Amino acid sequence: MNFKDKFHYLYLLFSLSIVCILRFHLVDMPLERDEGEYAYMGQLILQGIPPYKLAYNMKLPGTYFFYAIIIKLFGETFRAIHIGFLFVTLLNVTGIYFLTKRILNAKSALFASAAFGIYSSSFSVVGFAFHATHLVFLFFVYGVLVFLEGIEKKKTLYFFLAGILFGLSFLMKQQAIFLLLFSGFYLFIKTFFLDKEKLISQVKKIFTLGLGIFIPFLSVCIYLYFNNVFSEFWFWTFEYASKYVGLNSTGQGFKNLLSSVIGLYKGFELYWILSAVGFLILPLLKLEREKKILLYSLLIFSFLTTVPGFYFRGHYFIPFLPFLCVFASLPLYFLEEKIPNKYASIFCFLILLVGVRNAVQQDKSYYFKDSMDKISRLAYFVSPFPEAVKIAEYIKEHSKESDTITILGSEPEIFFYSNRKSTTGFIYMYPLMEDHKFSLELQARMTKEVNEKKPEFVILVNNELDFFQKNVSKENLVILFDWIENFKKQTDYKKVGVVEILLGETKYTFGDDLSSHKYSSEASIDLYQKVQ
Numbered sequence: 001m002n003f004k005d006k007f008h009y010l011y012l013l014f015s016l017s018i019v020c021i022l023r024f025h026l027v028d029m030p031l032e033r034d035e036g037e038y039a040y041m042g043q044l045i046l047q048g049i050p051p052y053k054l055a056y057n058m059k060l061p062g063t064y065f066f067y068a069i070i071i072k073l074f075g076e077t078f079r080a081i082h083i084g085f086l087f088v089t090l091l092n093v094t095g096i097y098f099l100t101k102r103i104l105n106a107k108s109a110l111f112a113s114a115a116f117g118i119y120s121s122s123f124s125v126v127g128f129a130f131h132a133t134h135l136v137f138l139f140f141v142y143g144v145l146v147f148l149e150g151i152e153k154k155k156t157l158y159f160f161l162a163g164i165l166f167g168l169s170f171l172m173k174q175q176a177i178f179l180l181l182f183s184g185f186y187l188f189i190k191t192f193f194l195d196k197e198k199l200i201s202q203v204k205k206i207f208t209l210g211l212g213i214f215i216p217f218l219s220v221c222i223y224l225y226f227n228n229v230f231s232e233f234w235f236w237t238f239e240y241a242s243k244y245v246g247l248n249s250t251g252q253g254f255k256n257l258l259s260s261v262i263g264l265y266k267g268f269e270l271y272w273i274l275s276a277v278g279f280l281i282l283p284l285l286k287l288e289r290e291k292k293i294l295l296y297s298l299l300i301f302s303f304l305t306t307v308p309g310f311y312f313r314g315h316y317f318i319p320f321l322p323f324l325c326v327f328a329s330l331p332l333y334f335l336e337e338k339i340p341n342k343y344a345s346i347f348c349f350l351i352l353l354v355g356v357r358n359a360v361q362q363d364k365s366y367y368f369k370d371s372m373d374k375i376s377r378l379a380y381f382v383s384p385f386p387e388a389v390k391i392a393e394y395i396k397e398h399s400k401e402s403d404t405i406t407i408l409g410s411e412p413e414i415f416f417y418s419n420r421k422s423t424t425g426f427i428y429m430y431p432l433m434e435d436h437k438f439s440l441e442l443q444a445r446m447t448k449e450v451n452e453k454k455p456e457f458v459i460l461v462n463n464e465l466d467f468f469q470k471n472v473s474k475e476n477l478v479i480l481f482d483w484i485e486n487f488k489k490q491t492d493y494k495k496v497g498v499v500e501i502l503l504g505e506t507k508y509t510f511g512d513d514l515s516s517h518k519y520s521s522e523a524s525i526d527l528y529q530k531v532q
Helices: 004-029 033-046 060-075 080-103 105-118 132-153 156-172 174-194 199-226 230-246 252-263 269-284 291-304 321-328 330-338 341-362 364-368 370-379 385-397 412-418 438-451 473-486
Strands: 404-408 457-462 493-502 506-512 525-528
Touching: 004 080, 004 105, 004 341, 004 364, 004 525, 033 060, 033 080, 033 330, 033 412, 060 080, 060 132, 060 156, 060 174, 060 370, 080 105, 080 132, 080 291, 105 330, 105 341, 105 364, 105 525, 132 174, 156 174, 174 199, 199 230, 230 341, 252 269, 269 291, 269 321, 269 330, 291 321, 291 370, 330 404, 341 364, 385 412, 385 457, 385 506, 385 525, 404 412, 438 473, 457 473
Parallel strands: 404 457
Antiparallel strands: 457 525, 493 506, 493 525
């Protein structure tokens, strides 16, 4: 390794150092509900229980298995999970560095990786939470690196390995289907139009890539089939999921997109302006035509991952933002072609520092000062993520490991913290409330499961955010809410805990019987325990 290569690794070290500094404060953030779902599923997997047996959700199971690995390696706490998340982020920043360096150069790689490291940690993309989209990008970016190596060396094995990585990316979340389409699209353009290879060679490469992509999904299907949960898996990840992505209208989707982009733009104006300039000047750069097609393809197909369902939540943009940052580096690459290398390096570094300063300044309190409770309130209002820790501690102290609990709300992190299994597979209330043909059927199924199994604890979250998101049909509220009202009148359970979320504080009240408790807040959580 020569001196120049060693110096380039200092660029990468700079990017990684920024990520570590920004994320250090956020490691102590309690899990939010998506993380709680992944952690609970991972916990069950480590206990030998397959996904979709005791807990239902529409996401593919790749993230559950990855969380199980994180828990096994780092521990069964939210801090351990976020330490694992830090390593994933470092791998993602490293991946975009080497990909940008391969396509452009080391200076562009420094800019793109540092920018993405900051962006992926920011408040605007809920950067403190370990969402599945980070794993989507993890497997995709390294898949692209192997894929490009295969194209360069013309070796079939590389296409197969790249396909495996792309297939794993899809297992993390269904939206990654567009990244799989990218690989097929670019390989077709490269072999058919650019290299004009023989048909047999094109078919061989595409078949090998497709085989690699299919193997992870097929392996999971076989595993779930032999664990007798394939029908549940198929219902939730395809049948129900197809209804979920159809809940928003195009008009609502446009509003969601506009709202998200405004949020993403704030504090990162420099990157968006530079990326827009980069998008326009790319055809003018002294780059091979295949690299220009590659860059445009990566940007477009990664953006498409944000589209399904028209929700456009901040963290949905995680697979897209690295390529936005790559495009933001293109004006600097252009300047290197026009001015002496020494001055170009200085200018590039100055622009990078300005971008870092602007982005960090925007979220300075979030990165370095704000308490975890304050960050949670800013991001999720009165959702009881900080409170879930103490609620779980109480349940753990007052129940046996074999006892089950029911949460009338959407707080699966409580299952994880307490290490108690859910009485019902419905760990979220949202699918029961949405306007689709399955909702009443799912409510009836959920209430039946709880009635039959008699949980030790029932946790009622008095917060609409735990039941409703959007597109709620009032006709769909009948079964579940009638059941909840009847449950409150039962003598089989007594109220033993009340958690009230007040302005700036949370009030915890635990006792033998709190049936006459006077509430100080509408945002509250009631704990009911079975009468012995």
